[in-house]
Amino acid sequence: MTAGCILCGGTSVESVSQADRHGRPLTTVICKGCGLLRNDPVPTEAELEAFYRRDYRQDYKGAAEPRLRQVWRNLNRLQAHFATFRDIYAGGGHWLDLGAGSGEFTFLARTLGADVAAVEPNEAYAAYCRAKLDLDVRTARLEDCDFRPGQFDLIRLSHVLEHMRDPVASLTVLRGWLAPGGILYIEVPDIERDARNKMRGRLFHYGHIYNFNPFTLRQTALRAGLVELPRTKDRSAGQCGAFFTAGDAAPASAEMQQRNAARLSDAMTAHYARRLPEPEEGSPASRLLRTVAARLNEAYAGRRFKTHRAIADDAALRLRAVLQG
Numbered sequence: 001m002t003a004g005c006i007l008c009g010g011t012s013v014e015s016v017s018q019a020d021r022h023g024r025p026l027t028t029v030i031c032k033g034c035g036l037l038r039n040d041p042v043p044t045e046a047e048l049e050a051f052y053r054r055d056y057r058q059d060y061k062g063a064a065e066p067r068l069r070q071v072w073r074n075l076n077r078l079q080a081h082f083a084t085f086r087d088i089y090a091g092g093g094h095w096l097d098l099g100a101g102s103g104e105f106t107f108l109a110r111t112l113g114a115d116v117a118a119v120e121p122n123e124a125y126a127a128y129c130r131a132k133l134d135l136d137v138r139t140a141r142l143e144d145c146d147f148r149p150g151q152f153d154l155i156r157l158s159h160v161l162e163h164m165r166d167p168v169a170s171l172t173v174l175r176g177w178l179a180p181g182g183i184l185y186i187e188v189p190d191i192e193r194d195a196r197n198k199m200r201g202r203l204f205h206y207g208h209i210y211n212f213n214p215f216t217l218r219q220t221a222l223r224a225g226l227v228e229l230p231r232t233k234d235r236s237a238g239q240c241g242a243f244f245t246a247g248d249a250a251p252a253s254a255e256m257q258q259r260n261a262a263r264l265s266d267a268m269t270a271h272y273a274r275r276l277p278e279p280e281e282g283s284p285a286s287r288l289l290r291t292v293a294a295r296l297n298e299a300y301a302g303r304r305f306k307t308h309r310a311i312a313d314d315a316a317l318r319l320r321a322v323l324q325g
């Protein structure tokens, strides 16, 4: 039998889905004690390793090399992130980009004067980073890393935690690698938002073992001895991306956790009851304008830049201008 929930210890779960986003069999359950969603069963270490070695490349993004427009999108998103959290990133220092993906963060972090260690488990992506962006990316998983305690001023964990079979244990390891006062940035997909905005049934993925919302993300960090950084709290409110630092705090009350479970359970029911995604905020006209503007912007970038490196260099230039301005 499975042990209790990694967050609340509860043993009562409810099935929310029997298929992944491609319609293949995959059971997802929600913990009725706190709202944490997870694949059931949680795959074994050996199963996961086999999955990533064999399937990830084809299954996940459809290609090992990102499209130019995806790189452009990632870089623009990062520009906005750096601008919003300028105070966090201005200090430089020793950083770790764990799950570097297609390398945009590591590339721009060098522009910010940081000394970045980059690690990516997927060999195809790591090879792309080395060949196209000239980055020193090591192919490894968290379990293979032997960093020293207190080595990093900042660790970035973007779209990685949801892939881990023991998120609390993994975060505890990362906390150990933080220097005193060091900061850990965690970003995961927001399953509650996805339930609203994605087409019916397009939610779950074999590789996403745990699915978080803003509440369960913070509770998971808490279990690993990480509290949200006070000075960024307001800016990250309601987001599934937040800054943490080592510290102790009491977990949310059982009542608050159950309320989150009920709310997420309702979100799942609503997701499967509707045919189309819920409209995003703003009037239909303003949403359309935003989409058109974004697509035009991407099309323009695709014509102007012929290589991944050219796009990244341009982004680094723009970032420097933003930081100096």
Ligand SMILES: [Zn+2]
Pocket: 005, 006, 007, 008, 009, 010, 031, 032, 033, 034, 035, 036
């Ligand atoms: Zn739970």
